[in-house]
Amino acid sequence: MLIGQEVLQMGSGHMSPLFAAPFPGDGQHVHEESCALDIETLVRESTYAFQPIVDFSTGVVYGYEALIRNIEPFGFKTPSALFDHANASGQLPELEPALLRKALDIFAGVLTARGTKLFFNLDGRGFGSEMDPRTHLADILEEKGFAPSQVCLELSERHQNDYSDITDHALNDLRRSGFLLALDDFGQGFSELRMMHDLGPDYVKIDRFFLKGIDTDPRRKLFVTTVANLAHVLGARVIAEGVETEREFKSCREAGCDLVQGFYVTPPLEKMKAPKLFYDHVRAPVFGNKRKEEEGRIRAELMQLPTISDGSSMSQLMDLFVSNQNAQLVPVLDSNQEPRGLIHESDLKAYLYAGGFGDEDYKAALDMPLRNFVRSCPIADIDSNADMLLVTFASSLNSDGIIITQNFRYAGFLSATSLLKIIHEKRLEEAQDQNPLTRLPGNEAINRFIAEAAKTRSTDRHFVYFDFDNFKPFNDTYGYRQGDRAIILFSELMQRYISGTGSFRGHVGGDDFFAGYINGDQTEIASTLLTLKRAFKLDVESFYDQAHRERGFIEATDRFGATRMFSLLDCSISMLTLPAGLSLTPAQVNAEIAALKKLAKRSDDGLAVKTYQED
Numbered sequence: 001m002l003i004g005q006e007v008l009q010m011g012s013g014h015m016s017p018l019f020a021a022p023f024p025g026d027g028q029h030v031h032e033e034s035c036a037l038d039i040e041t042l043v044r045e046s047t048y049a050f051q052p053i054v055d056f057s058t059g060v061v062y063g064y065e066a067l068i069r070n071i072e073p074f075g076f077k078t079p080s081a082l083f084d085h086a087n088a089s090g091q092l093p094e095l096e097p098a099l100l101r102k103a104l105d106i107f108a109g110v111l112t113a114r115g116t117k118l119f120f121n122l123d124g125r126g127f128g129s130e131m132d133p134r135t136h137l138a139d140i141l142e143e144k145g146f147a148p149s150q151v152c153l154e155l156s157e158r159h160q161n162d163y164s165d166i167t168d169h170a171l172n173d174l175r176r177s178g179f180l181l182a183l184d185d186f187g188q189g190f191s192e193l194r195m196m197h198d199l200g201p202d203y204v205k206i207d208r209f210f211l212k213g214i215d216t217d218p219r220r221k222l223f224v225t226t227v228a229n230l231a232h233v234l235g236a237r238v239i240a241e242g243v244e245t246e247r248e249f250k251s252c253r254e255a256g257c258d259l260v261q262g263f264y265v266t267p268p269l270e271k272m273k274a275p276k277l278f279y280d281h282v283r284a285p286v287f288g289n290k291r292k293e294e295e296g297r298i299r300a301e302l303m304q305l306p307t308i309s310d311g312s313s314m315s316q317l318m319d320l321f322v323s324n325q326n327a328q329l330v331p332v333l334d335s336n337q338e339p340r341g342l343i344h345e346s347d348l349k350a351y352l353y354a355g356g357f358g359d360e361d362y363k364a365a366l367d368m369p370l371r372n373f374v375r376s377c378p379i380a381d382i383d384s385n386a387d388m389l390l391v392t393f394a395s396s397l398n399s400d401g402i403i404i405t406q407n408f409r410y411a412g413f414l415s416a417t418s419l420l421k422i423i424h425e426k427r428l429e430e431a432q433d434q435n436p437l438t439r440l441p442g443n444e445a446i447n448r449f450i451a452e453a454a455k456t457r458s459t460d461r462h463f464v465y466f467d468f469d470n471f472k473p474f475n476d477t478y479g480y481r482q483g484d485r486a487i488i489l490f491s492e493l494m495q496r497y498i499s500g501t502g503s504f505r506g507h508v509g510g511d512d513f514f515a516g517y518i519n520g521d522q523t524e525i526a527s528t529l530l531t532l533k534r535a536f537k538l539d540v541e542s543f544y545d546q547a548h549r550e551r552g553f554i555e556a557t558d559r560f561g562a563t564r565m566f567s568l569l570d571c572s573i574s575m576l577t578l579p580a581g582l583s584l585t586p587a588q589v590n591a592e593i594a595a596l597k598k599l600a601k602r603s604d605d606g607l608a609v610k611t612y613q614e615d
Contacts, residue, residue, distance in 0.1 A: 036089050043098045046070045048106050049268035052275070053119065053239060053261045056253045057383060058407060059283035061276065063117035063152065065261065066103040067268050083123045093126035097136040104144040104151075110272045115336075118146075119182065122153040127170035134170060138177050148178030149310065149334030152203060156184040171199050176371045178310055178334070182239070186227065196234065200376045202340075204231045206257070208242030214255070215247035221255055228256035232392050235341060235376035237408070249282070250519070254500045256388075258381075258408075294386055297422050302404060302412030307331045310340050310371055314348075317370050321345055329400060329413065332374050337409040341374035342400070348373060378402045382411050386422050393419055437484060438491035440507040446514045447586060449504050454584045459519045461578045464529065465593050466490070466571050468511035469606070473556030473566040478543065486540055486569060487511060493539070497532040522577050526609055529573050533606060540569045572600035577611045584612070 050064035068079050076082040086092040100120055107118050126132060141148055153174060175181060182203035186192055187210050196204065206224055214220045228238045240252035243262035252260060265279055306324045308317055310332050321327060332340045351373070378392045382404050393402055393416065401415040433444040453461045468486075475483035487510075494505045494513060502518035517525055541549055548554050553565045574596035578584060584592075592612060599608035 035085070037086055037091050037095065039091060039095055039098055042071070042074060042095075043102050045073075046099075046102070048103050049270045050107070050272055050275075051261055051268040052266055052279070053117075053259050054265050054279055054282050055407065056240075056258060056260055056282070057381065059278040059280055060407065061116055061278060062259055062408065063119055064107070064269075064275075065119040065154070066107070066121070068099065069270070079121070083125075087123070087125050092123060093132060096123060096126060097140055100137065100151075101140050101144070104140065104146060106272060108144055108146070110275060117150055117152055117180065117336075119152045119154055121184065122155055124155050124167060124170075127167055132170070134173055134177075137174070137179070147311075147335040149180060149336060149338070149340075152180035152182050154182045154184040154205065156188070168198060175199075176369060178371070180334075184241075187223070196231070196236075200234060201236050203237050203239055203259075205239040205241045205261075211240055211243055211248055211252060213248075215245075215251040221251055224252065224255040224257065228258075229391065232256070232380065233378050235339075235379050235403075237379075247521075250501070294422075294426065295382055297425060298382055298386070298389075298404065298414065299412075301418035301422060302414060303418070305329055305331055305413050307333050307410065308343070308370070310334050310374070312370055314368050314370050314373075317343065317348065317373075321348070331377075331403060331410060331413060332370070333410050339377070339379060339403045339405065339410045340371075342377045342403070343370060343373050344375060344400075347375070380404060381408075382406045386419075386426050389414070389419060390423055435507040435509070438488060438507045440491055440494075440505055440513075442507060443509070446506040446508060449506070449516050450586045450589050453516055453518060454578060454586060454589050456518070457581050457583055459580050460522070462517040462520060462522065462525055463576045463578070463589055463593060464515040464517075464525075465508075465574045465597065466513040466515070467574075467597060467600075469570040469572055469601070470566040471511040471569065472559070473554060474543075474569050477554055477556050482543055483511075486543060489539055490536055490571070493532055493535050497528055497535070522575075522609065522611065526575060526607065529575065530605060530607060533571055533573060537568070537570050544568060570606060572597065572603075573607045574600045575607070575609045577609070579611060579613075582612060582614060 047069045049067045049069050051067060052061045053063045053065060054060065055062050068082070071079070071082050074082075076085070083092060083095075086095045103118065103120060127134070137153075138148060141151060155171070171181060180202040181199060182205055183192060183195055183199075183201045184205045185207045186196075186204050187207040195201070204227065206227060210220050210223050212220075214224060224240075231238045237258040238256065239259040239261060240249075240257040241261050243249050243252060243260050243264045245264060249260060249264050260282065265282055266276075269275055306320055306327055308320055308330055317330070320330060328345045330343045330345075332343060334340055378399055378401075380389050380392055380402050383406075389402060393399060399416075401413055402419065404411045404414050430441070433442045434440070435442050450463065453463070468490075471483070471486070474486065490511075490513065491505075491507065494515065498505050498515050502520065504514075504516040504518075506514040506516075508514055515529075544554070548568070553567050555563060555565055557563055574593050576589065576592045576596060578589075592610065596608045596610055600606060
């Protein structure tokens with residue numbers, strides 16, 4: 001729920017005759033319960049804007065959040081004010097279904113929206129009342145031609161601080177009816193972890209508070225990463241809500257969020273005549289045969305289990321197990337082929353063969369919806385890193401494996417045995433081209449990265465070479481063991497400072513290292529490299545004895561056999577930026593870097609940066 005952004009989109013206006021009782025004060029919000037809303041007028045004169053929710057990986061529009069508009073002329077500056085008044089006047093259970101009908105009318109008129117989901121904010125305070133909105137929602141969807149799985153109800157903890165039994169029962173009832181559920185503004189309230197545990201939501205929308213400045217605040221990024229990992233283990237997708245800058249966007253993607261919403265993608269759409277199918281600037285840069293190889297391994301190990309629709313009955317499930325006698329697990333899919341969880345044959349047997357059923361009870365049991373037996377299961381996309389799949393699986397106790405999706409649709413099931421096989425093969429391959437001292441990828445991997453990145457035109461690329469200064473005299477003076485310690489120290493600093501999606505670290509050999517970035521701001525990367533350089537220079541001083549540290553130099557023999565003074569260990573850094581739209585061969589990249597190395601050795605700060613330009 002993007003209240004702050006909604007207010008920015010609203011204009012000012014004068015009061016309409018919305019209330020049945022007198023409404024004192026032109027344009028002034030009133031809280032008196034006696035001022036009953038004229039719901040018919042409000043619904044007719046208000047409208048909805050729709051803000052796209054987009055896939056981080058592909059840029060494809062996954063859904064739209066419906067944001068109510070044109071309520072300020074009626075005295076309400078925010079949607080929260082409207083719902084507070086409706087609740088005070090006892091009309092909230094009547095208002096919410098009417099607004100959902102209005103949103104669906106607009107949404108249904110857009111052909112391109114038919115393959116996407118509608119995210120609709122549900123206040124929740126009407127649960128348990130005489131006019132509980134649950135009694136109308138399913139009928140409204142059927143009337144408008146929508147399946148429940150095409151609508152996600154967003155619930156904020158703003159009015160659920162005690163997370164009562166009534167709320168718990170209501171939400172589980174909505175889940176059994178096939179609705180998707182999202183925890184909105186996650187991180188604001190006190191009971192949200194319990195709600196995530198008990199409810200098993202389909203989506204978790206992280207509150208804007210944790211995303212603002214995430215690119216510069218490690219604690220916020222750690223929080224978002226932790227929530228994303230936990231949500232994935234519980235089978236939920238994570239939506240980064242209210243993303244406003246490119247840096248916030250990239251940090252959220254690195255933290256593991258699946259979907260993004262906010263002004264960085266696009267403001268809410270006031271008109272839905274021909275909305276975009278995808279947003280190209282959101283699409284993650286994809287390249288590399290290595291990545292395709294890993295995806296190929298996952299595809300080769302996928303099990304194609306028999307599936308069943310979430311609207312099926314127990315009788316249909318029984319028929320499926322009879323026709324697939326070796327099946328022990330059945331993925332449950334919604335109308336859009338997105339997984340809702342797993343059904344275990346053992347659960348079904350335990351229920352049907354427990355005894356105590358009469359003939360009529362047994363028949364009723366077969367007609368009941370199978371949603372009651374759906375267990376949550378870890379979910380990951382097929383383009384996920386194999387190591388992240390292992391982390392997700394390991395974090396889920398008693399899990400049989402991971403449901404794999406492609407563009408959020410079911411692609412297959414990856415068993416625990418298959419996952420371990422993939423990881424084992426990956427480790428063997430990495431070991432063949434790994435520097436034995438630093439455990440960093442070696443020259444084969446570095447050359448492959450350069451070749452693939454240099455021909456990828458969709459985004460900026462940055463190639464970085466590190467070369468130690470005065471390493472030979474240090475090694476001659478203190479011995480190979482100390483030299484190895486300096487090399488290991490630098491590799492550890494690289495791993496600390498060079499990380500995140502699109503980054504690469506490699507060890508060329510000896511005291512030469514390489515780093516690469518797919519995308520990223522040149523100035524920001526250069527600043528990080530200088531920070532790494534300073535950290536190395538400071539830490540490596542401890543490898544010298546006290547006399548050398550105090551003097552700031554050592555005396556040693558140079559390559560020509562002459563004895564002279566050498567400064568303490570440092571490193572020179574050369575960075576070549578290849579802008580989007582341009583490509584080079586690996587030989588051209590290496591030639592450019594070789595020229596930059598000489599400049600780096602002569603520069604005051606030991607860093608030489610060049611943006612490549614075609615002649």
